[in-house]
Amino acid sequence: MAAHAKSNSPDAVLLLSFGGPEGPDQVMPFLENVTRGRGIPRERLASVAEHYMHFGGVSPINGINRALVDQLRGFIDLPIYFGNRNWEPYIEDAVAAMAADGIRSAAVFATSAWGGYSGCTQYVEDIARARRAVGDTAPQLVKLRQYYDHPLFVQMFSEAIITAAQTVPDNARLIFTAHSIPLSNASRCGADLYARQVAYAAKLVATAAGYDDYDQVWQSRSGPPQVPWLEPDVGDHLAALAETGTDAVVVCPIGFVADHIEVVWDLDHELRLQAEQSDIAFARAATPNADLARVVADLLDELRTDRDPVRVPGPDAPPLQGFSLDGAVCTPRCDTS
Template sequence: MKAVSSSVPDVVRHASPAAAGGAPYIEQPVAYDAILLAGFGGPEGQDDVIPFLRNVTRGRGIPDERLEEVAHHYRHFGGVSPINGQNRALKIALEAELAARSIDLPVYWGNRNWTPYLEDAVSEAASNGDTTLLAFATSAYSSFSSCRQYREDFSRVLDGTEHDGVVTIDKIRPFYDHPGFVQAFVEGVHAAVAEFIDGGVAPEDVQVLFSTHSIPTADAERSGPRDVDWGEGGAYAAQHEAVAAWVMDRVAQLLPSAAAVPWELVYQSRSGPPSQPWLEPDVCDVIGDLPRRGRRAVVVVPVGFMSDHMEVLWDLDTEAKEAAEGAGLRFVRTPTPGVSASFVAGIVDLIQERLEGRPASDRAHATSLGPAFDVCRPGCCENVRAGFKPAAAGVAP
């Protein structure tokens, strides 16, 4: 990565004094009052499904008839997304790990698209006198939907409200290559590959597919800091590729025969119109082609996902599994980090580095791309369709 200029504006919106100057890394201690667990949100019953999808697609004018095309994924599971339950479990696990380390910080949970909403979480925190917040967004990578959109929502819930100028929200850095996050993928790939090899499948006949959410190509190209040459697919693709390569390297260290196992990055959950280019190839298309390549087994790794929410349960556990069965392939989908001990500990490590003002040179990261910035850079993760909206925790474009 190329160095980023330190010539930045004086103020970052709604930031703590330490972050307000716009430095890439905050290397001084900050006395945060609380943690804001920022989630995507999901329906918790059949009646919630369409209102939830309206929230997700707000401003795009999508009629309910089209939303029903996506709604059947949720309706298949009783209209309940697992994501809220997973965030409840994560909140409990974080509170326990913070207490175990004698870090006296409450955790407030708010969602972007469904109850409990971010507005309510911020209001609750402020009413308790907790006004200097450090947000953990439940998405690991750099892109509009996985980083900037959370920052825009932080700004939205403060702009022009009673909390404007009172509450500050800084954001934990993108954690795509933090050891606590990637450990679950190493363990999952190692176990799956070992099982196939022990079962008589030659290493070169096992295919590992690292799967993540597809996004519009134009958004991908604008992901991450703009003065870094990330290559095709921007920071979003580069970060996933780097993590996948690191995972396979670690697995080969644990299981030397796995060095012969082929792997690639694939995409899933495309939702845009056919006329709009999105990142490819699609996971199911690749699975369908694997027999032609001589593969007998496939390991699907949900590397873009923190927990088993709907895109994992439907697009991988249902559609990708069916594609593998249709192709005559043995299939394993590996675990997401969820509330594993290593991941929860990793989140608290990320919190501690901000509490301590840990120098960037001392921060944990698994790939050569990290550690990511604390304060997002000018022009980071532009939404081509909507342009730049006011956003917290980053320097304005």
């Protein structure tokens, strides 16, 4: 499709993310927001809260997102707003600010590269909820597409792997990890689609980094142990590698575009300690963090010029998940009740 300017190009960008606490007194209220309605015992929340307290009660994610906004200003000529699902600044406040500023339409970049319920549909629900909260003056909001196989996404992770591999022996095993989800989410916008997208992205990144052989696992599961989640768990996998004599690993958190607490605690602290105790040399590949601005700018250009999506080609590429903002429903159709 030939590129051409669109008459309905957005006049602002909204960065939409998960959110995180920025002080010790915010940790438990934040975790209660995240888990509301899921029946998570308070003792489990207290255990997770200790992960944040290890970093002074501050999640790195809001700071990274503000740096992303700053970097994005060097690529685009539109006003940029920032809102979260689970903590300040909330998306409802960001959309209200856009309305007050006279913004009529905005492109929404969600800090998840994936389809599935948590990675896509829930952000669509956030958008619809915020527009309802603001009312008739709310701008039109168009969510930018998923980008797990965007060439820049693949390039950033492959270069990070190459850099990390220089710090460990040449025989290091490459491990890709992403956030696990309950298998029951298959009825809520496709655990299967999410898993296929992660596997495909891992394949693209490994190939770009020069690896023919690698492992792809999951991490950071929560909830009752009897509820099945995507497996194998990265800690269990590392233990199995230790038993077979593996003495070095490069861990790439392919499922995370930034240093969430699940990266800096679950991998940099817990998994690194496990590796040290097993005499395994450990390196963790960097996430894109604020450099993701390059991807945002290109996705915005796709929208503004109506050009075809730029994707790394492959015969087994999973589909991009479509969605309807009005109905907060993804394609294939999801149970969002």
